[in-house]
Amino acid sequence: MKKNALILCLFFFILFPPCVYASFGISPSDFTFENIIPGETVEKEFLISRTESEKEARIVIEADVEGANQWIKVEPGVSFPILRGEKTKKMKVKVSIPEDAPLRNYEGFIVVKILEGEGTPGVSLVKGVGIAVNLITTKIEVNRLLVRKMEMPNVMKGDPIRLILTIENQGNKKSKPQKIEIKVYDIANNLLFEGEDLDFESIEPSLTKDITAEFKNNLIEGEYYAFVTVVFQDKPLREEKLVFNVKEKEESISEKTYDTGGKNYLIILYGLSFLVLIISLLVLKAFFISLKKKKMNNV
Amino acid sequence: MFKTLPIFFGFFLFSFVIARVNAQTVNVVVYVADIPHFTYGPLEDPESSVGLPTNAGEKIIFNAQAYDPESPSYYFIVCKTDEIISNAGHPPSCPQGMWCMSELTENGNNAKCEYMARIDDSEENDWFAFLCSFGTGYCSDSYQGSGSQGSPFYVNHPPEFISVTNNGSDYPSGLIVWSVKSFDPDVIGGRDRTKIFVCSSPSFSNGRCSDGVYCESELSSNNPTCSYRIPDIEKDNLHKAYVFLVDEHGMESQSSLQGVESSFGVNNIYPETMSLVLNQGRDINLFPNTKTLVKVTATVSDRNSCSQDEIKSVTASLYRSSVGYQGCKSIYQANNNYCYPSISCSLVEGELCEHPKDATLNYQCDIEVWYYADPTDKGTFFSTDDWKATLRVEDDNGFVSEREVSIGVEMNSLISFDLDSGIEYGELNIGQVIDPLSKETKIRSFSNVGLDAILYGTDLVNAGEYKISVENQRYALSKICFWDAFPLGKGMKYFDLDLKKPTKTFREKSIYWGIKVPENTVAGIYSGSNYLIAVKGDVSGW
Numbered sequence A: 001m002k003k004n005a006l007i008l009c010l011f012f013f014i015l016f017p018p019c020v021y022a023s024f025g026i027s028p029s030d031f032t033f034e035n036i037i038p039g040e041t042v043e044k045e046f047l048i049s050r051t052e053s054e055k056e057a058r059i060v061i062e063a064d065v066e067g068a069n070q071w072i073k074v075e076p077g078v079s080f081p082i083l084r085g086e087k088t089k090k091m092k093v094k095v096s097i098p099e100d101a102p103l104r105n106y107e108g109f110i111v112v113k114i115l116e117g118e119g120t121p122g123v124s125l126v127k128g129v130g131i132a133v134n135l136i137t138t139k140i141e142v143n144r145l146l147v148r149k150m151e152m153p154n155v156m157k158g159d160p161i162r163l164i165l166t167i168e169n170q171g172n173k174k175s176k177p178q179k180i181e182i183k184v185y186d187i188a189n190n191l192l193f194e195g196e197d198l199d200f201e202s203i204e205p206s207l208t209k210d211i212t213a214e215f216k217n218n219l220i221e222g223e224y225y226a227f228v229t230v231v232f233q234d235k236p237l238r239e240e241k242l243v244f245n246v247k248e249k250e251e252s253i254s255e256k257t258y259d260t261g262g263k264n265y266l267i268i269l270y271g272l273s274f275l276v277l278i279i280s281l282l283v284l285k286a287f288f289i290s291l292k293k294k295k296m297n298n299v
Numbered sequence B: 001m002f003k004t005l006p007i008f009f010g011f012f013l014f015s016f017v018i019a020r021v022n023a024q025t026v027n028v029v030v031y032v033a034d035i036p037h038f039t040y041g042p043l044e045d046p047e048s049s050v051g052l053p054t055n056a057g058e059k060i061i062f063n064a065q066a067y068d069p070e071s072p073s074y075y076f077i078v079c080k081t082d083e084i085i086s087n088a089g090h091p092p093s094c095p096q097g098m099w100c101m102s103e104l105t106e107n108g109n110n111a112k113c114e115y116m117a118r119i120d121d122s123e124e125n126d127w128f129a130f131l132c133s134f135g136t137g138y139c140s141d142s143y144q145g146s147g148s149q150g151s152p153f154y155v156n157h158p159p160e161f162i163s164v165t166n167n168g169s170d171y172p173s174g175l176i177v178w179s180v181k182s183f184d185p186d187v188i189g190g191r192d193r194t195k196i197f198v199c200s201s202p203s204f205s206n207g208r209c210s211d212g213v214y215c216e217s218e219l220s221s222n223n224p225t226c227s228y229r230i231p232d233i234e235k236d237n238l239h240k241a242y243v244f245l246v247d248e249h250g251m252e253s254q255s256s257l258q259g260v261e262s263s264f265g266v267n268n269i270y271p272e273t274m275s276l277v278l279n280q281g282r283d284i285n286l287f288p289n290t291k292t293l294v295k296v297t298a299t300v301s302d303r304n305s306c307s308q309d310e311i312k313s314v315t316a317s318l319y320r321s322s323v324g325y326q327g328c329k330s331i332y333q334a335n336n337n338y339c340y341p342s343i344s345c346s347l348v349e350g351e352l353c354e355h356p357k358d359a360t361l362n363y364q365c366d367i368e369v370w371y372y373a374d375p376t377d378k379g380t381f382f383s384t385d386d387w388k389a390t391l392r393v394e395d396d397n398g399f400v401s402e403r404e405v406s407i408g409v410e411m412n413s414l415i416s417f418d419l420d421s422g423i424e425y426g427e428l429n430i431g432q433v434i435d436p437l438s439k440e441t442k443i444r445s446f447s448n449v450g451l452d453a454i455l456y457g458t459d460l461v462n463a464g465e466y467k468i469s470v471e472n473q474r475y476a477l478s479k480i481c482f483w484d485a486f487p488l489g490k491g492m493k494y495f496d497l498d499l500k501k502p503t504k505t506f507r508e509k510s511i512y513w514g515i516k517v518p519e520n521t522v523a524g525i526y527s528g529s530n531y532l533i534a535v536k537g538d539v540s541g542w
Helices: A002-015 A253-298
Strands: A024-027 A030-036 A041-050 A057-065 A072-075 A079-082 A088-096 A105-115 A123-137 A145-151 A161-169 A179-186 A191-197 A208-215 A222-232 A235-247 B012-021 B026-034 B037-044 B059-067 B073-079 B098-101 B110-116 B128-133 B153-156 B160-166 B175-183 B194-199 B213-216 B225-229 B242-247 B264-266 B272-278 B291-301 B311-320 B339-344 B360-370 B387-395 B400-404 B415-419 B439-445 B451-457 B460-462 B466-468 B473-476 B493-499 B507-515 B528-536
Touching (some): A024 A123, A041 A105, A057 A072, A057 A088, A105 B528, A235 B291, B059 B073, B059 B098, B059 B128, B175 B194, B194 B225, B213 B225, B272 B387, B291 B387, B311 B360, B339 B360, B360 B387, B439 B451, B439 B493
Parallel strands (some): A030 A123
Antiparallel strands (some): A024 A041, A024 B415, A057 A105, A072 A088, A105 A123, A161 A208, A179 A222, A222 A235, B037 B059, B059 B110, B073 B098, B098 B110, B160 B175, B175 B225, B194 B213, B194 B242, B272 B291, B311 B339, B311 B387, B387 B400, B415 B439, B451 B528
């Protein structure tokens, strides 16, 4: 019965082989910035993907955005290979709006084509995907930040408490949070101390960056909670409860390794020196013997 | 009143014995006999005083040493009153009661007697010590010693344990308070104070818990109380506890409640989710024709313990925001377009629960999202939505906490498709027109959006010399008349392909092509390229 079923399956697959589709794609599919101040640069990352990676292919990019083609730059370039075995490739599009750019909408497409080997005789069909471009220039300043992630790694006793924020600047001016406040509690929810940090670097428009805030740490080993408030334009932008551990400092393992390594190194060095000495003595001995023989022959 | 300094040189007792009374003659014989006298003591050893009373059930030891010039041995006897009945050759006796009497002691040796203090003894007890000569039967005057080791002795009585209460239970870091109602009958020098011990086992000795102790009260003249702070991380359990009452002299209560079980509970606390992050806070890019791994990471805290026997399950649901968690809670609501419910999460590699040191552990949930999951970025049907995740944590008591990520992320549009590699026009005669359009090419969408297209092409060339202009090719979505179809051009031309968004598997549509071979065309093999650029279609065509 089982055998019959297997034969049936094989027959089915011979008659109707499973289709393997070689799809080509891109994500996201738009390059939209609705508030760009002339003089600014905006950028966005794209993921090019393909399901079949048997052959090397070439990615070719063309911009068709009326009035803005010259402003568009692509990393790693307008033509680059996607190697055999590579299924994805990252691509960054940067648009630098000149200071004197007219205030208006710039619409069009950035076309990303994939050229896979030599064309077939006759009419070949070339695949491509279009990134819809919509750029709107303005003089109105927009300040908008989005805190995408907050992270508070464990710290060693005495080391500063670090808060890592992943922030996206969704506005059109260089910007940063006004301040970051933390309230640290022990595990029983007793407030231990409060702190704030005002000193971190600004983020360019359209970029997502990790910024780090630091706070003094006089805590003993243990587990703690931190209520974090990111303040932007006098308002809380994001609040979050995070947990972190303070750990005892351990003896530096690398130092130990180094010591051991040093000793090993010396042992090897001494061994080699001894070996060279023995060989030298043997060579000398051989030399004297041959010299003696020579003298004897002369005699 | 009888406590004066002993006089070591003795007293003389004049005994007048009228041996015979004769009418004519009176002979008076006068014997002057020495009586035994104290050379040391009497005293309590150790002292039994107001400050250091003897607990009921413990011995009071009286010590003395005597010298009896008339007899080789003597008795040391301690009476309750200042009365003694001597009896030569026999032990003396106390007519109103005796505390204790030594054994017959050799003259000059130390004599000792013991009395076992009893609960029914008074708190304060006078004593009168006598030395009685065995040989003569003569007894000394009473003597009460002096100072703290002199009469009286004090008996300490056990405190009465009336009742005990505690507040039952509390959460980790909470306080359990035991209150005991007690009474101490000893009042001399002020009523004795009492204290309690709350032990983790019913074993209590030498005024201490033999095993662990939850708390020990201060001495209190009222009702003693003590409290135990539950550790910050503690399992939700019933903890057995036993209460012992002692007075300020360390005497344990003999009430039936002594050592009574007065257990307490540690309440179950809700687990808590922190640091919940979806896809590292970044927008999601999907991969064509397959599933893309999207991670949800979180820190789960439970102050009853981070152990796996406390945290029963951690699951995550991923959904489009307008669907919401309520629309994507159970596996029956699953839909690959917008809802991935109840995905099991696991501990991040290397995470270990060190109870009771840690309350938290890091979890990660791997969710495989299909390529056609609804996009939420600009120009999509759900552009006001984003994607969110909720983490559901359930502990062993069925306490459930559900927390949604603070910030959702966008599901980016994915444009992805497959296309036949070329158009097979075949061999055509000069002047021939493929009418109606019959050359079919299939476009298959592996996108999460509806697709339109941009079409353009190059002239078809023969050996780089002769060409058929690109405009001679026409296309349409059906096999229509060649002349009604769209002419292909060198410039990009938008084409309403209206290929719908896949919702279960890929979507497919055919484009039909035709060509007109111009009359003046030189015979040969012509080749060229047609470009099909897929673009995100207008949502109305999805």
